[in-house]
Amino acid sequence: xxxxxxIVLAEDNSALSMLLKFKLEKEKYELFIAEDGKSAIELIEIxxxxxxxxxxxxxxxxxxxxxxxxRNTLDKKTPILVFSAAGQEKIVLQAFDLGAxxxxxxxxxxxELLIRIRRLLA
Amino acid sequence: MARxxxxxxxxxxxxxxxxxxxxxxxxxxxxxxxxxLLLKGVRVNLRQKEKFIYSYQKKVETCLIEYVYYxxxxxxxxxxxxxxxxxxxRGLSSRLKxxxxxxxxxxxxxxxxxxxxLPIHALFLKTRLFDFAKEKLDSDKWHIVALxxxxxxxxxxxxxxxxxxxxxxxxxxxxRREAQLYxxxxxxxxxxxxxxxINAPLSEWDQIQLLAILNKFEDQKITGVGVWLSATxxxxxxxxxxxxxxxxxxxxxxxILALLIHDDKEVxxxxxxxxxxxxxxxxxxxxxxxxHKLNLEERIIxxxxxxxxxxxxxxxxxxxxxxxxxxxxxxxxxxxxxILDVEKFKNLKKATLDQKSQEIIDFxxxx
Amino acid sequence: xxxxxxxxxxxxxxxxxxxxxxxxxxxxIILAAISAKESxxxxxxxSFVNYSEILNSDVAPSVSxxxxxxxxxxxxxxxxxxLLSCHYVNYDVIIVNDGSTDDSLEKLIxxxxxxxxxxLFDQPIKTKELREGxxxxxNPAFDKLIVVDKENGGKADxxxxxxxxxxxxxxxxxxxxxxxxEDAIQKMIKPFLEATEKKVIASGGVIRIANACIxxxxxxxxVNFPKKLLERAQVLEYLRSFLLGRMAWSRLNGLLIISGAFxxxxxxxxxxxxxxxxxxxxxxxxxxxxxxKYMKDTNTQYKVAYIPDPLCxxxxxxxxxxxxxxxxxxxxxxxxxLKMHRDIGLNPKYKSLGMLSYxxxxxxERMAPLIEIVGIVYLVFLILTERIRWEFAIxxxxxxxxxxxxxxxxxxFYEEFTFRQYKKKGTGIKLVVTAILEPLIFxxxxxxxxxRGNFDFYFNKKKKxxxxxxxxxxxxxxxxxxxx
Numbered sequence: 008x009x010x011x012x013x014i015v016l017a018e019d020n021s022a023l024s025m026l027l028k029f030k031l032e033k034e035k036y037e038l039f040i041a042e043d044g045k046s047a048i049e050l051i052e053i054x055x056x057x058x059x060x061x062x063x064x065x066x067x068x069x070x071x072x073x074x075x076x077x078r079n080t081l082d083k084k085t086p087i088l089v090f091s092a093a094g095q096e097k098i099v100l101q102a103f104d105l106g107a108x109x110x111x112x113x114x115x116x117x118x119e120l121l122i123r124i125r126r127l128l129a
Numbered sequence: 130m131a132r133x134x135x136x137x138x139x140x141x142x143x144x145x146x147x148x149x150x151x152x153x154x155x156x157x158x159x160x161x162x163x164x165x166l167l168l169k170g171v172r173v174n175l176r177q178k179e180k181f182i183y184s185y186q187k188k189v190e191t192c193l194i195e196y197v198y199y200x201x202x203x204x205x206x207x208x209x210x211x212x213x214x215x216x217x218x219r220g221l222s223s224r225l226k227x228x229x230x231x232x233x234x235x236x237x238x239x240x241x242x243x244x245x246x247l248p249i250h251a252l253f254l255k256t257r258l259f260d261f262a263k264e265k266l267d268s269d270k271w272h273i274v275a276l277x278x279x280x281x282x283x284x285x286x287x288x289x290x291x292x293x294x295x296x297x298x299x300x301x302x303x304x305r306r307e308a309q310l311y312x313x314x315x316x317x318x319x320x321x322x323x324x325x326x327i328n329a330p331l332s333e334w335d336q337i338q339l340l341a342i343l344n345k346f347e348d349q350k351i352t353g354v355g356v357w358l359s360a361t362x363x364x365x366x367x368x369x370x371x372x373x374x375x376x377x378x379x380x381x382x383x384x385i386l387a388l389l390i391h392d393d394k395e396v397x398x399x400x401x402x403x404x405x406x407x408x409x410x411x412x413x414x415x416x417x418x419x420x421h422k423l424n425l426e427e428r429i430i431x432x433x434x435x436x437x438x439x440x441x442x443x444x445x446x447x448x449x450x451x452x453x454x455x456x457x458x459x460x461x462x463x464x465x466x467x468i469l470d471v472e473k474f475k476n477l478k479k480a481t482l483d484q485k486s487q488e489i490i491d492f493x494x495x496x
Numbered sequence: 497x498x499x500x501x502x503x504x505x506x507x508x509x510x511x512x513x514x515x516x517x518x519x520x521x522x523x524x525i526i527l528a529a530i531s532a533k534e535s536x537x538x539x540x541x542x543s544f545v546n547y548s549e550i551l552n553s554d555v556a557p558s559v560s561x562x563x564x565x566x567x568x569x570x571x572x573x574x575x576x577x578x579l580l581s582c583h584y585v586n587y588d589v590i591i592v593n594d595g596s597t598d599d600s601l602e603k604l605i606x607x608x609x610x611x612x613x614x615x616l617f618d619q620p621i622k623t624k625e626l627r628e629g630x631x632x633x634x635n636p637a638f639d640k641l642i643v644v645d646k647e648n649g650g651k652a653d654x655x656x657x658x659x660x661x662x663x664x665x666x667x668x669x670x671x672x673x674x675x676x677x678e679d680a681i682q683k684m685i686k687p688f689l690e691a692t693e694k695k696v697i698a699s700g701g702v703i704r705i706a707n708a709c710i711x712x713x714x715x716x717x718x719v720n721f722p723k724k725l726l727e728r729a730q731v732l733e734y735l736r737s738f739l740l741g742r743m744a745w746s747r748l749n750g751l752l753i754i755s756g757a758f759x760x761x762x763x764x765x766x767x768x769x770x771x772x773x774x775x776x777x778x779x780x781x782x783x784x785x786x787x788x789k790y791m792k793d794t795n796t797q798y799k800v801a802y803i804p805d806p807l808c809x810x811x812x813x814x815x816x817x818x819x820x821x822x823x824x825x826x827x828x829x830x831x832x833x834l835k836m837h838r839d840i841g842l843n844p845k846y847k848s849l850g851m852l853s854y855x856x857x858x859x860x861e862r863m864a865p866l867i868e869i870v871g872i873v874y875l876v877f878l879i880l881t882e883r884i885r886w887e888f889a890i891x892x893x894x895x896x897x898x899x900x901x902x903x904x905x906x907x908x909f910y911e912e913f914t915f916r917q918y919k920k921k922g923t924g925i926k927l928v929v930t931a932i933l934e935p936l937i938f939x940x941x942x943x944x945x946x947x948r949g950n951f952d953f954y955f956n957k958k959k960k961x962x963x964x965x966x967x968x969x970x971x972x973x974x975x976x977x978x979x980x
Contacts, residue, residue, distance in 0.1 A: 161901055161905060275544065303541060333689040456618035
């Protein structure tokens, strides 16, 4: 059993995911990266992460659909943090409606992200 | 050989027209051969270029991220020059590599905020990237100028603001756009000062872009809206109205009411919509009086206004329109009636015979 | 010289023929030149456009994607999924089930958790009635989807119902089996939003051929060049038509046609002109002409825009039978539209629309197959009466043939410098071979179909939309993946 907490990150911007990988792995999280919603779902089913970070607009399956899938189909209570470019009232409300726990606007402050992850995992 | 000479002799006897056509045929034939060779060359070349770009991009990305990450971790005095990644510095001498490096830097910068951006900024400002960007501003070619402004805007370079201001009225819309975004990126709401200087209209696209960027800023102190609401450039007025809506600038109520009699149709409509959103009673009264002068679109918006905050005094007015020919006005009027006088509304249901009206009434009743 | 009437008429005939040929060649060259300028400018303009702000804006206008569907049960769920994953905020997807006799509706209800809802909408355009009604999803992730089930009335009628139902400012009318890329809406809406003096009433897209491409779950994974000559020739044809033809016409603001498979329109103007015409088979061309006319008649400055990016991928006919049926329909559509709006032709009131676009379309598109067959018949006549002058005949034939091949080559070049969709090794040669074979093998079928179209238009009133059997966009993917 791994002591490290597992994170699944669904993000199609490779620069951002690489940076987050460095940062999060240093903080002793185990990171699994997916470039689209569909592969993210696969990773979630295989690795059973402790927290899910997802971008809203992605190819295949959107962040909103991913949230809905995790909450309804997989019936999991895993904390979900959603990020999207420029806070958008409509999407925020939808994400929370579907069961997301937290929301961050891009450009994200990586330090703030870390704090929020810690809070969600507590 | 003899046959060929025969053909040539024959050829010389043909009428001019046919000779010309044959020349054309030969030209075409060789052009095709040449074309095929060129095409092959172009394809091979582009394929190689793409491969190179892909691999170099990956390299730069890794390089950049490592640099940003490690600098962010251990650097306390914000002096980054010593640790600039060598690979990237070497790449700056090639135009293509520069393009890729800049694009990667911008890609990362768009996603991350806060302290992590400091090393990226330093990498831009303290290298030739900065010089090249400044040079672009003086180019003859519009897209080069626009690219230059764009990168300077992303890295928030203040020193070139005078030069960029000159481009705010550039003949190409793409350059104007980049200049406007530059000012807003750097000076936030104060950057909107250019609104008083522009001659060309501000398209919807431009307005949306500006609003999206403004939305990101913390400090939302807006000045100048009063001036913009009475600008001669109607697109500036429309933009100011959008700002009022977004930031709830209720204090400009009077100026907006004044716009109800503006010449431009779009300005009038947006003013009505905004007054409706702010629920300004004077607007309602004025529009009621002027109703006969309003065009169809304005009337529909006006009824939406009534739907929002109907008061008893509206009832006699509304009753005139519950069977209006226009669908939307009809529905709006019925909705208002239902809110103000449920009894009368219910009686209406029983009285009406026309199927279409029945459908509408049923629907409004149900909602 | 002995100048019998026959000789004179032959002489005149030759002369007209030469003039026609020279005009065709000149016009192609001019269009190619204009296209080049426009394409270069377009690529420059878009090299640094930022679409992300538009994506996330509350203020960006609403768009409805309207997709009529008839017996599309095989792929409808997948197609709808691809429509729902567009990167735009303020849009909805209206699927109009045009009286399908299969289980399209049931499949949709199942896949998207749909329930029937009460939905009131105005009917400014008269259409066939609703059948099962209006459906929406109970799952918030699919709240952009509206499915409307109606009595069968044809594609135009279904689109009109979509127009009635839609609440948006702009509508994108598409064929439901078209694969739409995620950034399609942002790209198509740009011209509407960028307009300042001239109102943009419509924006046309480019159709790319999806045959042999790998598509999985409604997403384009890989672009491949098809194997059959028939399909390859169509790829080449579309490249010529979209990159060289329409690009130029859009710069001249003379674009008469917006592909029915994908186009975006100003809904208000569309409704004002009365929506699509249900009596014609060329409803996509006809409505654009009517909208243009309307704007001219109301003295409003306007523009029809064109986005050359490959945003829409569709399956092209893969058998000669279906191909000829399709081209037959296109021919009849062109004839009908030109006939219906012949008051524009050479009418100075309509400026470039009447003096340039209409005559061009009439002579070089509508009359072309007829002129060609007359030429061929004449050639046969000359051979049979032994009046043939081979040096002349061969010269003309070679000139026309080689010019076509060269033109295709030019189109390939344009493709390389703009969107480069066919990157794989060896495709270049395949394209060249296709260009060489196409005028000899493919073109005769097109000519035949066009002649049949003319014949059917004048003498056969029973024909309407042919049936194109849907093999499904995924057929390639399953087989290919098995082989890998």
